[in-house]
Amino acid sequence: MAERRKCKHCHKSFSPRPQNPDQQYCSEPDCQRARKRIWQQRKLLADADYHANQRAAQSIWQKKNPDYWSKYRQRNPVYVERNRANQRDRNHYRNWQDKGRSAIAKMDSSISESSIIPGRYQLRRIDSGRIAKMDALIVEINLFSSG
Ligand SMILES: [Zn+2]
Incomplete structure (x- = not known):
């Protein structure tokens, strides 16, 4: 007998497709839209984290090396x-x-x-x-x- 689980969006039980055993949303259009929306939000958050990390790393580096450019000019x-x-x-x-x-x-x-x-x-x-x-x-x- 096929496994039944509860959809994360509509909370009705459904059978995950065999090709997608990790399926967490049923195949209702509303639930698929909800799945996509959440995926996009996660991606945006991940990207924002990534950019924030880049900026933070950059500013940490600059704080650690405040006179990099003046030293560079002295060395060169x-x-x-x-x-x-x-x-x-x-x-x-x-x-x-x-x-x-x-x-x-x-x-x-x-x-x-x-x-x-x-x-x-x-x-x-x-x-x-x-x-x-x-x-x-x-x-x-x-x-x-x-x-
Ligand atoms: Zn659903």
Whole structure:
């Protein structure tokens, strides 16, 4: 005789399916929905626990290693210097680009305003740039005639 047990949802007795000997809910749609709902709640709780554990572990680690990054930077001066140098290069390049653009704009306007005798020219900045070092990079532009 088949085993009978009580459904966890409707509390009526039912026979577990042979392919699911651990069945705890009968096959009524309501009871199956209840089973799924509880399964999802458990899963959400498990996930929440998992994320909470991850966060807790992270913050415990940070409390145990509060100066990890400052020590890392002390141990790796090359890393720090490289970062600084990269930033310097980026700033430098941006300044250079800006100055180059304005120099080209000035050149264009002066060419259209006056007729330039074909030949070799050296362009010098008239206004004093904010960064004097940059001048050598962009001020000296040689123009060659098309001839
Ligand atoms: Zn049931």
